[in-house]
Every structure is written in structure tokens, then in C-alpha cells.
Amino acid sequence: MLHQIHIQNYALIDELTVSFDEGFSTLTGETGAGKSILLGALMLALGNRADTTAIGNAGQKCVVEATFNVKPYHLEKIFDELDLDYQDETIVRRELLTNGKSRAFVNDTPVNLNALKDLGHHLIDIHSQHENLELNNNQFQLRVVDAAAQNADLQKQYSAAYAEYKRLQAELAELKENARQMSADYDYNQFQYNQLAEAKLDGVNQEEMENEFQTLSNIVDIQQNLNAALYVLQDGEQNVLSGLAQVRQAIQQTQRYFQKSEEYLQRLEPVIIEMKDFAQELESDLQRLENQPERLEELRAKLDLLYSLMQKHQAKSVDELIAIRNDLEQKLTKSGDYETLIEQTEKQLSQATTQLTDLAAKLSDSRRKVADSLCKQICSHLTGLGMPNAQLQISLTNTDTFTPNGRDSVNFLFTANRNHELQNISKIASGGEISRLMLSIKAILSKSVALPTVIFDEIDTGVSGDIAHKMGELMSLMAKQMQVITITHLPQIAAKGAVQYRVSKNDEGGTTHTIVDKLSDAERVDEIARMLSGKNITAEARENAKSLLKG
Numbered sequence: 241m242l243h244q245i246h247i248q249n250y251a252l253i254d255e256l257t258v259s260f261d262e263g264f265s266t267l268t269g270e271t272g273a274g275k276s277i278l279l280g281a282l283m284l285a286l287g288n289r290a291d292t293t294a295i296g297n298a299g300q301k302c303v304v305e306a307t308f309n310v311k312p313y314h315l316e317k318i319f320d321e322l323d324l325d326y327q328d329e330t331i332v333r334r335e336l337l338t339n340g341k342s343r344a345f346v347n348d349t350p351v352n353l354n355a356l357k358d359l360g361h362h363l364i365d366i367h368s369q370h371e372n373l374e375l376n377n378n379q380f381q382l383r384v385v386d387a388a389a390q391n392a393d394l395q396k397q398y399s400a401a402y403a404e405y406k407r408l409q410a411e412l413a414e415l416k417e418n419a420r421q422m423s424a425d426y427d428y429n430q431f432q433y434n435q436l437a438e439a440k441l442d443g444v445n446q447e448e449m450e451n452e453f454q455t456l457s458n459i460v461d462i463q464q465n466l467n468a469a470l471y472v473l474q475d476g477e478q479n480v481l482s483g484l485a486q487v488r489q490a491i492q493q494t495q496r497y498f499q500k501s502e503e504y505l506q507r508l509e510p511v512i513i514e515m516k517d518f519a520q521e522l523e524s525d526l527q528r529l530e531n532q533p534e535r536l537e538e539l540r541a542k543l544d545l546l547y548s549l550m551q552k553h554q555a556k557s558v559d560e561l562i563a564i565r566n567d568l569e570q571k572l573t574k575s576g577d578y579e580t581l582i583e584q585t586e587k588q589l590s591q592a593t594t595q596l597t598d599l600a601a602k603l604s605d606s607r608r609k610v611a612d613s614l615c616k617q618i619c620s621h622l623t624g625l626g627m628p629n630a631q632l633q634i635s636l637t638n639t640d641t642f643t644p645n646g647r648d649s650v651n652f653l654f655t656a657n658r659n660h661e662l663q664n665i666s667k668i669a670s671g672g673e674i675s676r677l678m679l680s681i682k683a684i685l686s687k688s689v690a691l692p693t694v695i696f697d698e699i700d701t702g703v704s705g706d707i708a709h710k711m712g713e714l715m716s717l718m719a720k721q722m723q724v725i726t727i728t729h730l731p732q733i734a735a736k737g738a739v740q741y742r743v744s745k746n747d748e749g750g751t752t753h754t755i756v757d758k759l760s761d762a763e764r765v766d767e768i769a770r771m772l773s774g775k776n777i778t779a780e781a782r783e784n785a786k787s788l789l790k791g
Contacts, residue, residue, distance in 0.1 A: 267726070268729070618632050
């Protein structure tokens with residue numbers, strides 16, 4: 241139940257703390273006193289959209305803090321699902337900052353608004369004035385039937401199965417589109433792959449091929465120059481090797497007379513050896529070199545193909561061409577895999593469809609089983625609220641496709657008069673009839689849903705007199721099972737509350753502020769008398785007020 245709400249710097253409320261009791265409480269006050277402001281602050285705390293215009297003093301943040309006693313309601317599982325720390329006394333706080341940003345906390349733990357809203361749905365049901373219009377909405381009507389049928393767990397199962405069904409549908413569509421695209425590209429990819437595969441790129445060393453091609457392309461010139469070099473080294477009349485031998489012999493002749501000759505000989509010997517090795521290697525290479533026109537043409541063809549492929553695929557190396565070839569190979573292989581993947585996904589989708597069909601059928605059966613009973617209960621309440629001839633029929637028809645809520649389309653058909661055709665509520669029900677119908681529905685659902693708190697914001701619109709008295713009695717009856725807080729302009733309903741609060745404005749200090757007072761017995765008499773007769777309270781109005789309070 242809602243234990244307390246603390247509001248700071250919200251609209252006309254400077255700072256306000258209101259504590260609420262169990263059972264049935266009523267909030268009264270003149271139009272414009274701020275009853276809706278109080279409700280708006282509570283809705284802000286429970287995750288409604290923040291609006292900086294709600295900040296009273298633009299230079300300070302707005303804070304709304306609501307304290308709930310949740311111990312009797314076994315909400316530990318809900319807290320666990322939302323990854324929140326459970327406390328018997330749970331404090332929900334919303335802060336609206338001056339820059340337009342907001343923060344939310346549950347028991348001082350920061351939470352996102354989705355988690356806050358989810359928790360709020362299990363703490364309180366706020367029936368605002370516009371919700372009467374929702375009675376014309378088929379989705380709202382379906383939620384009413386599901387609540388009466390206690391389909392929450394079944395609906396969760398269906399929602400999870402529906403999400404999986406939609407996921408598999410999307411996955412299958414994507415696979416088929418990819419397969420179609422792959423099929424369209426298959427021949428082109430196969431041609432590209434074949435070209436690269438036939439090039440036999442694995443192990444190809446482009447640099448070595450280019451070097452060999454350059455050598456064979458210039459073989460005659462290379463042979464001529466190497467022969468000339470070899471001639472100078474060892475074959476000419478004045479060849480290098482003979483000259484070096486003569487140099488060594490001349491220096492040896494000076495050994496007896498010139499001490500540095502030994503050093504010269506030591507330095508010369510390696511030169512002679514190196515030059516001999518050089519000449520032998522040169523001669524050996526020259527013998528191996530030969531004109532190979534066939535090999536030259538083979539290399540030319542390979543390099544031309546290589547350069548052509550690199551230009552075509554915008555590759556800078558053989559390794560990049562190999563990577564492109566491997567990618568094409570994977571695409572070609574995957575095109576065959578798509579058939580298997582599509583077949584597997586179709587099988588999974590078939591299983592998901594079967595499961596979803598089964599759950600949808602269970603939901604439909606559950607709804608149909610409760611529909612007649614729900615209509616009778618609602619009409620029974622309507623009889624007590626002055627509508628003895630009211631008739632309600634819940635029409636459930638199967639849809640061709642799955643929806644997020646099953647395969648049912650619901651329509652509430654209603655008439656308030658005997659021997660009149662049942663029609664859509666929106667076409668025939670008046671404001672007062674809608675109010676009584678909605679209250680009857682809420683009274684029945686309060687037994688099924690077992691919410692800690694329900695708040696009615698002027699659900700008594702369009703009624704008065706004895707009907708208002710009966711609506712108050714019905715709310716009082718509901719309050720035996722849950723906390724009921726009602727904002728009302730009707731004295732008959734205000735008098736039914738076990739506790740009454742008065743919302744008013746205070747204009748002291750040149751600034752208008754909303755205040756809330758918990759009324760004593762004597763103050764309740766005056767407030768209800770005011771509601772009966774206006775500002776000029778008469779003795780007769782006071783007597784009527786006392787009579788209403790005695791009930």
C-alpha cells in the first residue's frame with residue numbers, strides 16, 4: 241500500500257508530505273486546488289514522462305518520493321526479475337533536474353524508467369479521468385478479460401513464444417533473401433573463383449618470377465658481359481689473376497730487405513683467394529646460363545595473368561589474391577549451406593508455430609470460460625449502481641494471424657436499457673454509464689489482480705445523488721481487500737471514506753502553494769457541508785453532512 245508521498249518543488253507544491261492509511265481514503269477540494277497536481281506527482285514518481293514545466297522553482301530540482309509497504313504482497317520475485325534489492329518498505333524516488341534530465345531510484349538504487357514502470361504496475365493502479373475513454377479500446381477490453389481470467393502467467397508464456405516466433409520468421413526471411421541473392425551471384429562468383437583457382441596462386445613467389453623473367457629476357461647480354469669479365473679475370477694476356485700472382489712474387493723478393501713485405505703478403509693472399517673463388521663462381525654461373533625461350537614465354541604468360549588478376553581485383557599482392565579466392569570459395573560453399581539452414585529454420589519455425597498455436601488456444605479457452613461470468617458480475621454491480629436493465633456481452637472472435645496478445649479480437653457490446661440492441665460501448669454509453677461500468681470492472685478486477693493500491697481520479701464523473709452513494713459503497717467494499725484512494729467532487733462518495741483529505745491553495749507571501757490536510761471528524765463535517773452547499777455553509781448542509789458521514 242502507499243504509505244507516504246513526499247513532494248518537493250513540483251508545480252504549485254513547494255514542499256509537502258502526505259501519509260495515507262489503509263482502507264478507503266477520499267481526497268476533496270475545490271476545482272483547481274491541486275488534486276490533479278498531487279496525482280501527477282505520484283505518476284511522475286512511478287515513471288511517467290518528465291516535463292521541466294512541472295518544476296516549481298526553475299532554479300531547483302524537483303523531487304517526488306513515494307513510500308510503499310509491500311510486505312503483505314509477496315513481490316520478492318518481481319524485485320528479483322527487475323534486479324532490485326527487495327525491502328518490505330520500498331521507497332521510489334524520481335528527481336527532475338533543471339536541465340530537463342531526470343533520475344530514478346528504488347531503495348536508493350538507480351534504475352531506468354522501464355524498470356520503474358514495471359515495478360509501478362505491481363504497486364498501484366491509477367485510474368485517471370481519461371482512462372474511462374479506454375473502455376472503448378479493444379486492447380483495454382482484452383486486458384480486462386485476461387485479468388479476470390488470471391492469464392498473467394499464460395500471457396507471459398505466450399509473449400515469449402510470440403517473440404521467438406517473430407524472430408524465426410525474420411531469420412527465415414533473411415536466409416531466403418540471402419539465398420536468393422547468393423543464387424543470383426553464384427555463376428559470377430564461380431567464374432571469378434575458377435579464374436583465381438586456375439592461376440594456382442599457392443606457393444607463387446612473385447618477386448622470384450619477376451627476377452627470373454628479367455634474367456631470361458636479357459640472357460644474351462648477360463652472357464656477353466660475364467664472358468668479358470671472366471676474360472679479364474683469367475683468360476686475357478694481362479688477366480687479373482696472373483697479375484696478382486706477379487705482384488705476390490715481386491713482394492716476396494723484398495722480404496729479406498723490407499720488413500713490411502710480410503704485412504703486404506698477408507693482405508694480398510686473401511685477395512688472391514677471393515678473386516680465384518669469384519672467377520670460379522662466375523665461370524660456373526656462366527656455364528649454367530642458357531637461352532630458354534619456352535621458359536621465358538611460360539613466365540611471361542604467368543606474370544601477365546598475375547598482373548591482370550591483381551588489376552581486376554584491385555589487389556596489391558599474391559596474398560591478397562589468395563584471400564579473395566578463399567572468400568569466393570566460402571561464398572560458393574555457403575550457398576549450398578543456405579538450403580540446410582533454411583530447412584533447419586523452417587523446422588524450428590514450424591515447432592514455434594505449433595507451440596504458439598497451443599498457447600493461443602489456451603488463452604482463447606481461458607477467455608471464453610470467464611467471459612459470461614465476467615459479464616454477469618459486471619451487470620450485478622451495475623444493478624446496484626442504478627442500472628438494473630444493463631446488459632453486457634463480451635464478443636470474442638478468432639483472428640487469422642497471431643497478434644502480441646493471442647488470436648482473439650474482443651469487443652464489449654453494451655446497452656443500459658431493456659429491449660435495446662447491444663452495440664459498441666462508444667456508440668451508446670453516456671459519461672455516467674461509462675463511469676459506473678468502469679468502476680464495476682475495477683471492483684471485479686481488484687479481486688483477481690490483488691494490487692496493493694488503486695487510485696480513482698473522479699471516476700464518479702456524470703453521476704450524482706443515490707448513484708454516487710452506491711458508488712461510494714462499492715469503493716468502500718473494494719477497500720476491504722486493498723487500499724483505495726479516491727479523488728472526488730461528490731459529498732456522497734467523500735463521506736464513505738474512512739479517512740478524508742482536503743486539498744487547498746495557500747496564497748500567503750504573494751505565492752500560491754498547494755497544501756493537503758488530513759481532516760478531523762469536525763473538519764469533515766464542514767468540508768462535506770461545503771461540497772453540498774458551497775462556501776456559505778448552512779445548518780441544513782451540516783446536518784446533511786453528518787447524516788452522510790453516519791452512512
